[in-house]
Amino acid sequence: MSKMFSDCPICKAHQRMEVTTKTEKIPYFGEIMESTLLCHECGYKHADTICIEKKDPVKYTLLIGKDNLNARIVKSQSSTLTIPELGLKVEPGPQSQGYVSNVEGVLDRFEKAVKTALSWTEDQQSQQNAVKIIGFIDEVKNGDKKVTLILEDPFGHSIIIDENAQKTELTKEEIKGLKTGFLTFENDELEMNNKDK
Ligand SMILES: [Zn+2]
Known part of the structure; x- marks a missing residue:
């Protein structure tokens, strides 16, 4: 699991958006990356999973x-x-x-x-x-x-x-x-x- 901070695309606050990513192997499917965005300024939150393989x-x-x-x-x-x-x-x-x-x-x-x-x-x-x-x-x-x-x-x-x-x-x-x-x-x-x- 890795964490980093970036600028928030919603409220534009500088380096207040916490980005957490985690990769996981799903049987019969492949590797996926789960990511969560959380802005500590405006509270904007978003989560997604991306499959790394095509x-x-x-x-x-x-x-x-x-x-x-x-x-x-x-x-x-x-x-x-x-x-x-x-x-x-x-x-x-x-x-x-x-x-x-x-x-x-x-x-x-x-x-x-x-x-x-x-x-x-x-x-x-x-x-x-x-x-x-x-x-x-x-x-x-x-x-x-x-x-x-x-x-x-x-x-x-x-x-x-x-x-x-x-x-x-x-x-x-x-x-x-x-x-x-x-x-x-x-x-x-x-x-x-x-x-x-
Ligand atoms: Zn924000």
Whole structure:
């Protein structure tokens, strides 16, 4: 693990941004670098994981429930995480973060996001939906229900490590439908990469 200080891109404070990086070997995947940014001046915080090796676009699908809450997940900032049964989706963007966790951790993050949304909305319909989704998530954790977790990454920097996780290559159409969280010209680069193969 290494630490250094740099200037904050948000508040511009000089040498107040603490940058922590850590590399870790993930079985069947390769070496990843986890980085955390924390500005001691304005409190800006960001985390991401980067896979050091070059990878192909990938899609993982896993039926999740009580029995695989511990399955490990590497989610990069460029990936899209979906639970279609619950209508939940996290897309890449300035707010999205990369992290290493497990199925339970992902459910906790979804639950927290829904609770935050619930505290902000005054719309009754939205409130009812949020309460329903939170109940659903609890049922998945308790073993009463199973749902599908889909992790799609056009850069292949994400993985679900579980023997039942289905790994498929993303089709060109699927890649086009995904947000990358980067500027759109990245899509052209992606297409070029695909042509190379
Ligand atoms: Zn700052």
